[in-house]
Amino acid sequence: MLVIAALFAYAVLLGGPVARLLTRARWVTRFPQAALRSWHACALSLLASVVGFLLVVAHDLWEHAMVWLFSADEPLVHDAYGGSWLVADIPRVALAVLFLGAVTLIGLTLRSLLRLRRERNRHLLTADALGKHHRIHDPDVRVLEHTAPAVFCIPGTRNGARIVVTTTALDMLSDTELAAALAHERAHLKYRHHRAFLTADVLTAALGWSGLSRGYAQQVRRLAEMAADDQAAQKHGRRAVASALLEMCAVGPTVTVSGLPAMTGTDPAERIRRLIRATPPQEALAPALSLAVTAVVLALPVALALAPAALLAGTAHSGC
Numbered sequence: 001m002l003v004i005a006a007l008f009a010y011a012v013l014l015g016g017p018v019a020r021l022l023t024r025a026r027w028v029t030r031f032p033q034a035a036l037r038s039w040h041a042c043a044l045s046l047l048a049s050v051v052g053f054l055l056v057v058a059h060d061l062w063e064h065a066m067v068w069l070f071s072a073d074e075p076l077v078h079d080a081y082g083g084s085w086l087v088a089d090i091p092r093v094a095l096a097v098l099f100l101g102a103v104t105l106i107g108l109t110l111r112s113l114l115r116l117r118r119e120r121n122r123h124l125l126t127a128d129a130l131g132k133h134h135r136i137h138d139p140d141v142r143v144l145e146h147t148a149p150a151v152f153c154i155p156g157t158r159n160g161a162r163i164v165v166t167t168t169a170l171d172m173l174s175d176t177e178l179a180a181a182l183a184h185e186r187a188h189l190k191y192r193h194h195r196a197f198l199t200a201d202v203l204t205a206a207l208g209w210s211g212l213s214r215g216y217a218q219q220v221r222r223l224a225e226m227a228a229d230d231q232a233a234q235k236h237g238r239r240a241v242a243s244a245l246l247e248m249c250a251v252g253p254t255v256t257v258s259g260l261p262a263m264t265g266t267d268p269a270e271r272i273r274r275l276i277r278a279t280p281p282q283e284a285l286a287p288a289l290s291l292a293v294t295a296v297v298l299a300l301p302v303a304l305a306l307a308p309a310a311l312l313a314g315t316a317h318s319g320c
Contacts (some may be wrong), residue, residue: 014045045278063078138163141168151263173244183232184231222266246272
């Protein structure tokens with residue numbers, strides 16, 4: 001009973017107070033890549049806690065697995081995980097929920113993958129068929145005729161990825177601003193941010209109905225744009241990136257590309273203020289601390305679920 005309560009409490013803690021803390025924390029805008037790692041760790045750990053909770057409640061399945069894994073005495077494992085709460089129908093319901101949840105998660109993942117692939121293939125076909133190079137001498141960059149300014153990337157293999165620039169963006173941006181915008185998109189490709197978007201969308205759709213980590217997908221997009229801004233700023237300066245953003249947003253609505261990272265992305269006003277006002281982060285402590293916290297957050301639900309059986313390891317052969 002204690003393990004079940006601990007897993008449930010941990011899931012609620014991660015999806016509620018911790019998620020709200022991450023959303024409001026000031027340090028995340030200084031270290032967006034570390035913050036992204038923290039969001040992913042919390043979301044995956046939340047999923048692991050829910051799965052662990054259901055597996056332990058399913059009981060028989062979990063008991064047999066623990067007895068086999070740790071060579072533990074079955075009656076002792078039963079005592080460790082069982083209790084007065086164990087009513088005949090509860091494990092069956094937990095197993096059914098676990099099965100339905102797995103099917104739903106797989107379905108959402110496949111649907112999102114197919115949608116992203118369709119979008120990617122459609123834009124790639126358009127970029128390769130109609131795109132030109134103009135004054136950009138880069139084999140991966142395509143220039144498309146369009147009345148709205150846009151710079152976005154199409155993820156793919158090393159030779160299959162593309163960066164698309166509209167003619168309007170090309171005309172309005174200076175050489176330095178254009179270079180900053182292209183560097184921003186290359187950062188998206190380097191960090192595989194489209195995969196982060198996919199993971200966040202799937203887990204938010206799977207768990208968002210409960211109110212836990214509801215802002216996960218939105219925050220991932222926000223922080224991914226800031227991380228790409230920082231990469232571009234390292235090469236071309238923060239003001240060049242801010243200026244490119246300002247120029248593209250000042251003319252009115254920009255092109256939105258479903259599922260694909262774009263220069264104007266989310267919260268451009270916040271990003272421009274951040275680039276102009278903030279100084280580049282120098283501290284190495286926050287990213288290192290984020291890595292350590294990520295490891296702990298991911299390991300904790302597994303440790304909570306396995307600890308009682310691990311303490312009984314080898315008891316099947318000890319005569320207990």
